[in-house]
Amino acid sequence: MTKYLFEANYVGEGIKGLMREGGTKRRDALTDALKSVGGSLECxxxxxxxxxxxxVFEVPDDASAAALSLMINSTGNVKVHLKPLMSVEDIDxxxxxxxxxxxxxQ
Known part of the structure; x- marks a missing residue:
């Protein structure tokens, strides 16, 4: 499993949706999206x-992370950026x- 740091900003209707639904429902929506590709939410x-x-979330592979990013960004309501995370052992x-x-x- 690969871990990713995600950073996101709500845009336009996304802000209105957040205000209407609240933060818990948006977290739950991400949890469900991650489950649909075999991933999980860490924090x-x-x-x-x-x-x-x-x-931070975990997904099985880069293609799953890219699919999530494309789907979320395609709504136009949220702009998400992903950063793959590496362990200290990976750096070693x-x-x-x-x-x-x-x-x-040269």
Whole structure:
């Protein structure tokens, strides 16, 4: 399973829907969407400032995360951004690899 940090902002009718339904129902809607692709919600928080809502979820693969992002963003009511999360062990493995690379101009 892959974990993702999500950050989202409600837009237009999405703001009105949040005010009408409340935060719990929006969290439940995300939980249901995640279940539909075999995922689960780890945490969900509302904030104010540049980001309305953020949290962490797990899904089986990148395609499932992309499908969710496309579906949610296609509504026009919420704009969501996903960031894949890596464990410290993932970084340890990455540090052991030695890819070949030539910098521009060298």
């Amino acid at each position: 969900f928080y509302y904030a104010f400032g540049d980001t309305d809502v953020l949290g 493995e990455a540090a052991k690899k030695t890819p070949s690379y030539r910098a521009p101009g």
